[in-house]
Amino acid sequence: MxxxxxxxxxxxxxxxxxxxxxxxxxxxxxxxxxxxxxxxxxxxxxxxxxxxxxxxxxxxxxxxxxxxxxxxxxxxxxxxxxxxxxxxxxxxxxxxxxxxxxxxPEIDHYTCIISLLVRAGHTDKAVSMMRKMPIQPDLVMWQAVLGACSKRPTMELTDLLH
Structure with missing residues (x-):
């Protein structure tokens, strides 16, 4: 069996x-x-x-x-x-x-959530989650955030990180 x-x-x-x-x-x-x-x-x-x-x-x-x-x-x-x-x-x-x-939660769980938040226009929430999570953000997370910044010229990465 x-x-x-x-x-x-x-x-x-x-x-x-x-x-x-x-x-x-x-x-x-x-x-x-x-x-x-x-x-x-x-x-x-x-x-x-x-x-x-x-x-x-x-x-x-x-x-x-x-x-x-x-x-x-x-x-x-x-x-x-x-x-x-x-x-x-x-x-x-x-x-x-x-x-x-x-x-x-592991890095893959966080990556799914952060990617989704960014795609849904909640970049500030995604960055906030990245700051609070107990593990280091990975490349995929940062690419999602940076991609959101490049698509919205008024969004400054420095504003999100403060």
């Missing part, structure tokens, strides 16, 4: 990486048992193809079946929120990382 699950998870991941979501879904449905890896691999495939509603549906089903999301699961959920422009929903999921699940 454990070997079947491990092979199933590898195949789901393989199908997802090659954008074969239908095949991944069929295999996922046929698994006798599923673990966090199965759920997260499938959820990640839908997130990266832009099927945001499917991501939220899968996330809900996963929780209903008693599977606790992990840090990677939340990266995929936040990625889906980011690409759908769902600021409030992403903030809710971001807060759940620590408040509901006792996990520590």
């Amino acid at each position: 454990e070997q079947e699950l491990r092979i199933g998870n590898m195949l789901i991941d393989f199908y997802v990486k090659f954008s074969l979501l239908a095949e991944a879904q069929v295999l996922f449905s046929r698994l006798v048992t599923r673990d966090i890896i199965s759920w997260t691999a499938l959820l990640g495939g839908y997130a990266h193809k832009g099927f945001t509603n499917d991501v939220f549906f899968i996330f809900g089903r996963m929780k209903e079946e008693g599977i606790t999301p992990n840090a990677v699961t939340f990266v995929h959920v936040l990625y889906a929120c980011n690409h759908a422009g769902l600021v409030k929903k992403s903030q809710s999921y971001f807060e759940a990382i620590t408040e509901e699940y006792g996990l520590t």
